[in-house]
Amino acid sequence: xxxxxxxxxxxxxxxxxxxxxxxxxxxxxxxxxxxxxxxxxxxxxxxxxxxxxxxxxxxxxxxxxxxxxxxxxxxxxxxxxxxxxxxxxxxxxxxxxxxxxxxxxxxxxxxxxxxxxxxxxxxxxxxxxxxxxxxxxxxxxxxxxxxxxxxxxxxxxxxxxxxxxxxxxxxxxxxxxxxxxxxxxxxxxxxxxxxxxxxxxxxxxxxxxxxxxxxxxxxxxxxxxxxxxxxxxxxxxxxxxxxxxxxxxxxxxxxxxxxxxxxxxxxxxxxxxxxxxxxxxxxxxxxxxxxxxxxxxxxxxxxxxxxxxxxxxxxxxxxxxxxxxxxxxxxxxxxxxxxxxxxxxxxxxxxxxxxxxxxxxxxxxxxxxxxxxxxxxxxxxxxxxxxxxxxxxxxxxxxxxxxxxxxxxxxxxxxxxxxxxxxxxxxxxxxxxxxxxxxxxxxxxxxxxxxxxxxxxxxxxxxxxxxxxxxxxxxxxxxxxxxxxxxxxxxxxxxxxxxxxxxxxxxxxxxxxxxxxxxxxxxxxxxxxxxxxxxxxxxxxxxxxxxxxxxxxxxxxxxxxxxxxxxxxxxxxxxxxxx
Numbered sequence: 001x002x003x004x005x006x007x008x009x010x011x012x013x014x015x016x017x018x019x020x021x022x023x024x025x026x027x028x029x030x031x032x033x034x035x036x037x038x039x040x041x042x043x044x045x046x047x048x049x050x051x052x053x054x055x056x057x058x059x060x061x062x063x064x065x066x067x068x069x070x071x072x073x074x075x076x077x078x079x080x081x082x083x084x085x086x087x088x089x090x091x092x093x094x095x096x097x098x099x100x101x102x103x104x105x106x107x108x109x110x111x112x113x114x115x116x117x118x119x120x121x122x123x124x125x126x127x128x129x130x131x132x133x134x135x136x137x138x139x140x141x142x143x144x145x146x147x148x149x150x151x152x153x154x155x156x157x158x159x160x161x162x163x164x165x166x167x168x169x170x171x172x173x174x175x176x177x178x179x180x181x182x183x184x185x186x187x188x189x190x191x192x193x194x195x196x197x198x199x200x201x202x203x204x205x206x207x208x209x210x211x212x213x214x215x216x217x218x219x220x221x222x223x224x225x226x227x228x229x230x231x232x233x234x235x236x237x238x239x240x241x242x243x244x245x246x247x248x249x250x251x252x253x254x255x256x257x258x259x260x261x262x263x264x265x266x267x268x269x270x271x272x273x274x275x276x277x278x279x280x281x282x283x284x285x286x287x288x289x290x291x292x293x294x295x296x297x298x299x300x301x302x303x304x305x306x307x308x309x310x311x312x313x314x315x316x317x318x319x320x321x322x323x324x325x326x327x328x329x330x331x332x333x334x335x336x337x338x339x340x341x342x343x344x345x346x347x348x349x350x351x352x353x354x355x356x357x358x359x360x361x362x363x364x365x366x367x368x369x370x371x372x373x374x375x376x377x378x379x380x381x382x383x384x385x386x387x388x389x390x391x392x393x394x395x396x397x398x399x400x401x402x403x404x405x406x407x408x409x410x411x412x413x414x415x416x417x418x419x420x421x422x423x424x425x426x427x428x429x430x431x432x433x434x435x436x437x438x439x440x441x442x443x444x445x446x447x448x449x450x451x452x453x454x455x456x457x458x459x460x461x462x463x464x465x466x467x468x469x470x471x472x473x474x475x476x477x478x479x480x481x482x483x484x485x486x487x488x489x490x491x492x493x494x495x496x497x498x499x500x501x502x503x504x505x506x507x508x509x510x511x512x513x514x515x516x517x518x519x520x521x522x523x524x525x526x527x528x529x530x531x532x533x534x535x536x537x538x539x540x541x542x543x544x545x546x547x548x549x550x551x552x553x554x555x556x557x558x559x560x561x562x563x564x565x566x567x568x569x570x571x572x573x574x575x576x577x578x579x
Contacts, residue, residue, distance in 0.1 A: 043092065043099075045097075047096075048096060048250055049098065052246060059097075059099050060120065061099070061100050065105075066104065066105060071084045071211070072085060080101045088101075091254060095254050107189065109123065110129075113242070120241070120251075121240075131522070134245045136251060139255065141236065142211075142235060143235050144231040145228045145229060147217070147227070150225060150227045152204070162181065163184065165183075166183050169188060170187055191216060199226060213228045360393030370386065415555055418459045419460070421457070421458060423453065430461075431469040435472040440498075444498070447502075448499065451505070459556055460556060467553050472500065474546060479498055497515065498514070500512070500514075507579065508575045509575065513574070515569040518569070559574075561573050
C-alpha cells in the first residue's frame with residue numbers, strides 16, 4: 001500500500017457523502033419535487049446508459065441529501081452545490097449517463113430506495129435491509145464524535161450518561177448505546193439547529209459525524225464554546241444501493257478506475273482533507289509498524305511453541321470436562337442473548353409508547369388552556385376544529401392503552417370459548433370497518449370472496465374480528481404511501497394494493513391479507529411474531545400487533561402464517577375452524 005493510497009482513505013469520507021447526495025430522492029417520474037437538470041450537451045449517451053434504460057428523455061435521478069453541507073447542499077438560489085455535486089457530474093459524464101439532481105431530506109432516502117422509487121441512492125449497510133435492496137462494496141466510513149460545552153466538562157464522561165440529554169439524528173447504534181446507558185436520547189432532524197441549541201444549554205451533548213461537528217461549529221463560530229471528542233462506536237460503512245444490480249456493478253467498476261487515474265484526488269483535494277481532519281501517514285511510520293509487527297510475530301511464535309509444549313499435557317486432562325461445560329455454556333449464551341434482546345425490545349417499546357402518548361397529551365393540554373383562558377372568544381368553526389382534534393387525541397390515547405392491555409393476551413394459553421354464531425363475511429366487514437383500511441387514501445383496497453362465506457361459524461366474534469383487524473392494520477401501515485406516485489397531471493395515482501380474500505376450504509375458513517408493501521426477509525418469517533419486534537425503524541408502531549394476532553388466532557383453534565412464496569410485499573394467511 002503506497003502513501004497515496006493511504007491518503008485517499010480520508011478523502012473517501014468526502015466521496016461517501018457525495019453519493020448520499022447523488023442517489024436518494026424520488027425520481028422525476030414520481031413527483032419528487034424540484035429537479036435540477038445536468039448539462040445534457042456534456043453527456044454523450046453511452047451504450048451502458050441505454051442498456052440500463054437511461055436517456056436524455058429519461059435521465060437517471062440522483063437524490064441529494066441536503067443535510068450534508070458543505071459536501072452537498074442547496075445554495076440560496078436553490079441550486080445544488082458542493083464537492084459531491086462536482087464529483088457526481090464527472091462520474092456520470094465518464095459513464096455516459098444523463099442525470100438530474102433531486103434534493104430531499106435525509107429521512108426520505110431509505111424508504112424511497114428500498115421501495116424502488118429512486119434510481120439509486122446511498123445507504124448505511126444494514127443486515128435488516130440486505131434482502132430487499134442491492135448494496136455495493138463499502139466505499140467510505142463515517143466516524144462519530146460527541147460535541148459538548150467546554151464550560152460544562154473538561155472531558156466528557158461516558159461512564160455517567162444516566163439522565164443526560166443527548167441529541168442525535170436517527171441512528172440504530174447510537175439509540176441502543178444511549179438506551180443501554182439510561183441516557184435521554186433526543187431525535188433531531190436539523191443538526192445545525194441542535195448544535196446551536198447545545199451552545200445555549202438545551203442539551204448535554206450532540207452526537208454526529210466528524211465532518212458535521214467541524215462544519216457546524218465553524219459556520220456558527222462556536223469553536224471557543226464547544227469541544228468535540230471521538231466516540232468508540234464502530235464507524236458506519238456507506239454503500240451504493242439500488243433496485244438495479246447492474247447499475248451498482250457499473251458504478252463499482254467506474255469508481256475503481258477513477259481512483260486509479262487520480263480523479264478522486266482531483267475533486268477532493270487538500271482543502272477537503274485538511275478541513276475534515278484527514279490524516280496522511282508518512283511512509284516511515286508504516287515501515288516502522290511493519291518492522292514491529294514482524295518482531296512481535298517472531299517473539300509470539302517462539303513463546304507459543306514453548307507454552308504449547310508445557311500446556312499440552314494439562315490440556316489433554318481438561319478435554320472431557322471442557323466438552324461437558326461447552327454444552328452448558330452454549331445453553332447459557334442462548335438464554336442470555338434472549339434475555340438481552342427481550343430487555344432491549346421492551347425498552348424500545350416503552351420509549352415508543354411514551355412518545356406516542358406524549359403527542360396527544362400535548363394536544364389535549366394545549367387546547368384545554370385555550371378553552372379555559374378568560375376572554376378567549378372562539379367562533380363555531382374554531383370550536384368544531386378544537387373539538388375534533390380533542391376527540392382524535394382521546395381516541396389515540398385510548399387505542400394505545402388498549403394495545404398495552406392486549407399485550408397480556410400474548411402470554412396467555414387459555415382457550416377462548418367459541419360460543420358466537422357468525423359468518424366469515426360478517427367478520428371481514430367488521431374488521432374492515434374497525435381498521436379503516438377502505439378509507440386509506442394512499443392505497444387501493446379490494447375484497448374477494450370465494451365459496452360459501454355466509455356459512456355459520458362458531459367462534460368468538462370480537463376476538464376473531466380483532467385478529468383480522470390487526471392483519472389489515474399491519475398491511476395498511478407497511479404499504480408505501482401513494483402520494484409518492486404522481487402522474488404528469490400531478491393527480492395522485494394509487495399504485496399500492498392491499499387485498500382481503502375470504503375462502504372456504506377443507507373444514508377451514510381462510511382469510512388471506514396480501515399487500516405490496518416493504519415485504520419481510522425470509523430470515524425474519526418467525527421473528528416478526530415475537531413481542532416488540534419492528535424490522536424497520538422508519539415506520540410507526542409498537543411491535544406487538546402480530547404477536548397479539550397469532551396468540552388470539554391459536555387460542556381460537558386457528559393459526560396465522562406468513563406465505564414465504566409471495567415476494568411482492570407480504571401475504572398473511574389466517575385460518576379458523578369452519579365447524
